[in-house]
Amino acid sequence: MPGKLKAKIVAGRHLPVMDRASDLTDAFVEVKFGNTTFKTDVFPKSLNPQWNSEWFKFEVDDEDLQDEPLQITVLDHDTYSANDAIGKVYIDIDPLLCTEAASVISGWFPIYDTIHGIRGEINVLVKVELFNDLNRFRQSSCGVKFFCTTSIPRGYRAAMVHGFVEELVVNEDPEYQWIDRIRTPRASNEARQRLISLMSGELQRKIGLKVLEMGGNAVVGYLQCFDLEGESGLVVRAIGTACTLEKHSSGSLVNTHTHPNTAPASNACNSPSKDGKEPVFGEDLPSSSGPPTPFRNLPTSSSSPPPFSPSKPCSRQSSSSDTDLSLTPKTDESQSGRRRPGIFLCPSSPVLSADSLSLPGSGSVGRGHSSGCRATTPPIPSFTHSDSALLRKSVSFTEDLLLAASGMGSGGSAGKEAGPLKTLLRQQTQTALEQRGASSSGLLLNAREFPFFTLTSFPPGFLVHVGGVVSARSVKLLDRIHNPDEPETRDAWWEEIRQEIKSHAKALGCHAVVGYSENTSICEEVCILSASGTATILNPRYMREGCLDIGSTDHRFDDPSPPSCGFCHIPYDELNMPFPAQLTYCYNCRRQKVPDVLFTTIDLPAEAAVTGKGCLIQARLCRLKKKAQGEVNATAISNLLPFMEYELHTQLMNKLKLRSMNALFGLHIQISVGENMLLGLASATGVYLTALPAPGGIQIAGKTSGDLNNEQHIQSIQKRINDTIAKNKELYQINPPELTEEGVGSPIPEPRQRSRLFRSHSESSDEVSELDLSHGKKDAFVLEIDDTDAVEDIHSLLIDASPPTGFYTCNTETMPGIYNWTTAVQMFTSVRVLRLSNANLSNQSLNKIFTDLCENLLKSFYFKLRSNIPCCLCHLNFTVAVPEEELIQVSVTAVAMTFDKDQTQERFITKGGNETEEQLQFPLELCADSSSTNTQTSSKFSGVPENTIVSSRAASVDYGSFADRCSTWLELLRLKAHTIRRGSVKTSRRTQSLAHSVSSLENCSPLTEGRPRSLRSSRSFGGSSVTMVKMTPLSFLPGTRIIKYLGIINMFFIRETTSLREEGGVSGFLHSFIAEVFAMVRAHVAALGGNAVVSYSMKDCVLMENPNKNQAQCLINVSGDAVICVRETDQEPMTSMTNIGQSCTADGAT
């Protein structure tokens, strides 16, 4: 019985009129948790009832606490007939289970009804008392922190990164159960909402367990998704990165306190190298002078990873994906992955198609019940390769492929030959597997673990080299999930994909995949599973042992590359390249080789040297397909996929060149399937990396020479292209320093090939080989115009309008070259659905329509946000879907961030020229210095020897962590000051939960009702009674500092209407629903005591409409991190230091 949940219903307001006769409502409230229900009294005849209920207490397992939401139902009492439901509030109490997050949930929640939307508000107080239980980690994983943020959360330090965690749970979708034929839509929707809430709670708990097993204490980059598979069920799956996080503030202060011997540690923190090896304080519990709590001991054990790490004893979960896979021979370790940006790799090992072909074998694993899969799997993976990078090198692709010793044939043929080759290949795989096993001892055990990281930005020094994008797709036929407790099929599917990704990364000479993400697209019974990431070499210092299989001979880390370009250097061996690439010496350090283009799925590293500004680059594509059923359909789709990927990459590459840039960050390719078409959308942020060579231009070549007309036409196009490039250079301020011949260093050995965009096959590409290195034109792309398609393509290239003056766009966190953000942010969501006319459309005209749709959306944003100029639209996240035949849906969530036009305030450029987010912390450092007295006084109180600080300051080798540290102290001080200023509670928030007596006393006093509000109002930015809650898809808010993470927000809503016309049509319906979702997110955050949501995203927006029946239904899933942030400039009064000292100890004692 390790937890007691307490809830109190305070009041309601703005309730709807439920009794037409009196124009009033007799409202009461049901509070339900698990199977226990309490009721308040009826508050008669009021639209603003004051229930002021007693505390309803639920004594429950912490397992339930994690899984179940608190359900609050507001009803209208009716003497004669059944009580009418007004609406519901689901409160996820997970944030209360983590000592460091919120301690109380208190505030006004919108009362939500799936049919009527928001109907008034209710004021609720929720608290949790957790009893410390030594065995508490048995089935629950309370205390593991979750972050949607895909970087190390601000205010924390990653003591260790443990690696990839994943889990999925399945269930039958209530909507598709027979009972729904007789249930009301409301009951059905609520059953669904409740189920999904439960499932995501369970999922989170299970992931938490895995993290604890690994010895971590947090999940960063937590990404949860729903697959609405219709009749075959409902899948909730999540991936994330397990980490051991240390809080800067309490952590560092306390560290030195209890472990005098680690006093140099804070000093050492300045050099990340030592940092990583510091003993981990596994639990984030600040271990200060407080009395040891039972689980103080745990940290010590978890701090030394070995006991926990080696293999995951995947305890009792039947759903664990790890269970059966090691037994299967399909672990295609040896596949040669292939791909990196810009270059399609030729198979360096004879197993090119091994992965595709071995899959049939593997397919049988999780496929006991699915007959459809068997047929469809084989062709697919073979196409999967076509992912990121077939780009311009496709000529060499074919050629090399043919030349390759393996002679396995092209991807296209592989699928068809699958059958005969099957056995052979399986043998090969196995051999390879054995070889591997031999070469890297003990790795087989770990092979099941994936060296994947969902993070997209990293602490300095973490990322050593970046290989390129790896991705895999697979088409599956869905069938009913027979036993929800054993979702092996789905697990096996993902396992296949992950294996493939892993092997691709290996082929690029990389041992890790970062910026990893997975998604699906479902249409009827066909499902496309996709995964992508960036193959990299990470610094092993930060990793748990065994998390990455790094050969002992790996010397690649020894070489200290400058941080501004190190990550661009190739990770693979240049003599034994996995594919023919065009290498040059790094334009920055001149010591290492770099590729000519770099594609990644991660954010631009803070320390990267960039020339000019960046911009959003999108490739859009529509492909028609025949309507079909089952396997035929799946085969058709999988046949189309490689062509789509190829096209998308061609587009990306051309557009990149057109903007005179040489690298893509945040690349996200989405392929969406509909009944009669496939949609592909690739978005990324293009930049010019100083370390990479200047991109060549684009050259147009006609196939038939001599035709004068044609010649002129080509010339005019060429001119347009050249003009556009020149214009873009100016627009994005790309003026790389001109390099002199000697500056380039020794000439590059390999002949520089003229890259070629493969349209129609042409003569050998070796003719243009040696050219001088300093001129851009020599590696110009050649676009050949041989048919109308090509012309169309070129036109579509030029169609993309650049953003109007004052606007910048990117889909990453920030824009290089812009630092002086103001605090003005405007997050928005926009959805557009286009109905195609019935006419027979060609691929070309469809493409045009789709491109226009995206371009027009962007134009709309510019117009709407024109008052924010100068501003940058950051994190532009486009999602496409084909909700019905002939409908195309595009949803976008992004944030407009305003910046100061005049660059006078530009922050210092630090030594490495690293100039992004880290820079935002720079002023803090200064400010820390200036307020050194404060820092030191505080340190006295917390018992830190003063010399620690001095030394840490003196040894400011690593600027980053130093600034962090200083700012952390300040943060701590400020947090305390903040708490104190609020006045009502004397100690820190955590202490509140400790001091039940205090709080309960307060609750007796009439003050109680006022308290939460007074807390809030002191926090609110504006003068209104509602807290302003800022939302952003980024991990930070400019001009502010996050002083506390309050927990993850993960909400799922369904809204349905049977009066679509009356609600303003489908636009009106969705408009109000999105506004309602925002409102509910804000209310939950405010109730947790927060004032902002970072890393916000809308994962799903599924809209179904039936205008003829005047009906529509929509499902929205959103997530993010609730935080408290304060203005950077807020110099809060430093109130009495004694209080700070006290609260420090109080913190520790909790």
Next chain:
Amino acid sequence: MAVELDVFVGNTTIMDEEVYQLWLDGYTVNDAVKVRMAGGVLDECEANQDVLLSDTMDQYRTFQMCERLLQSPAKLANQLLFQIPPHRQTMLIERYYAFDDSFVREVLGKKLSKGTKKDLDDIGAKTGVTLKSCRRQFDNFKRVFKVVEELKGPLVENIRQHFLLSDKLARDYAAIVFFANNRFETGKKKLQYLTFQDFAFCAGQLINNWTVGAVDNMVEDMDVDLDKEFLQELKELKVLITDKDLLDQHKSLVCTALRGKTKAFTEMEANFKNLSRGLVNIATKLTNTKDVRDFFIDLVEKFIEPCRSDRWTSADVKLYLTHYTNSAHILDSFKHQAVWDRYMGVIKSCIFKMYHD
């Protein structure tokens, strides 16, 4: 190819003041787009007509969803659906409750009933205000009227607090409520030259001096109903015209004071008895509701028109009324000084306001 759905929702609700005004003015989406295009907004941001249409639709939807809240502005501040910064909220409310002077001039003093509402299209046609806008304005009047009707305390303050309006707008609404409640006649031809602001000023004077609230500030309807006792007392003023001696005495006092100070002296002297009779008669008749309604007509007919036909200047009127009021104090046998002051104070300022040169 049809855009089936197109929405844009900001975390902080995006509202363009120009579009808001067009919405308030009752423009349809298409008309609003035309107006905006004519206004040159397209040049600002390389936009096209589609963009403008989509933006206008979004905003119109937002406003429609907000309208419910604007109708009880206190809710706007603590609702959760729209995140609107406080200063924007103020703007939204202020604009929503703003009205066209030409429209209100038509409705002023009329009963705020369904019957009047039916006439709105005529009024709209006459004033050039769209029907939609007329309805909004009329409904605003009615809503304010209904809420304030049942409240105690000062009228202006109540309106301000309940509807979160600026002082100026709250005063205007107080005037509208006051006129509607007392059904003052304002529509007669003779009154056409008066603007709403003229009447609003007069209403303010009446509210501050002649209502129950002027003496007691804690009763219901205190600022809406005229002080009955006071109206009764006004009958006492009759003595000023019925008592021949008093009338003569009054006249000579006024004439002495005025002599040589104005060109219109002769006319003043000649008209004194007429004018005095007019003003005093208005006072004595105010106990009848019917005569209250005709208050402004009476003022115009009995005082302003005679003066105007004699070509008095505003200064003349001021001079005359000042001395007319003050001289009464010197009359020994006139005992109703307080009532006289309370009466004449308002009459004086109303006439000043209503007397256009």
